[in-house]
Amino acid sequence: AVEGSGVQVTIADNGQGFDVDSALGEEAGRGLHNQQRRALAIGGTVGWQSGPAGTRFTLWLPIKRPQAATAPASRLPDAPP
Numbered sequence: 001a002v003e004g005s006g007v008q009v010t011i012a013d014n015g016q017g018f019d020v021d022s023a024l025g026e027e028a029g030r031g032l033h034n035q036q037r038r039a040l041a042i043g044g045t046v047g048w049q050s051g052p053a054g055t056r057f058t059l060w061l062p063i064k065r066p067q068a069a070t071a072p073a074s075r076l077p078d079a080p081p
Helices: 031-041
Strands: 006-012 045-051 054-062
Touching (some): 031 045, 031 054
Antiparallel strands (some): 006 054, 045 054
16 A cells, blocks of 8 residues: 555464564574565565464555665776886
8 A cells, every 4th residue: 555655565364473573583584684674775664563363564665765875986096107
């Protein structure tokens, strides 16, 4: 669904759910971390709500990608004569 300046996607199931904090912990795999990192990199958000009755995944992404801060290009030193 388009909401203001972005698009929201929500996916829900009625499975057994999982512990979101454990899945984001240091001993966990990279799946949720990768989703979170990628969404944040383009100005979006991602969230999970999970319990015994199921899990809800919500992703919000901006319609326009935010302008990246551009660093000045570094100059290579001149070649020796």
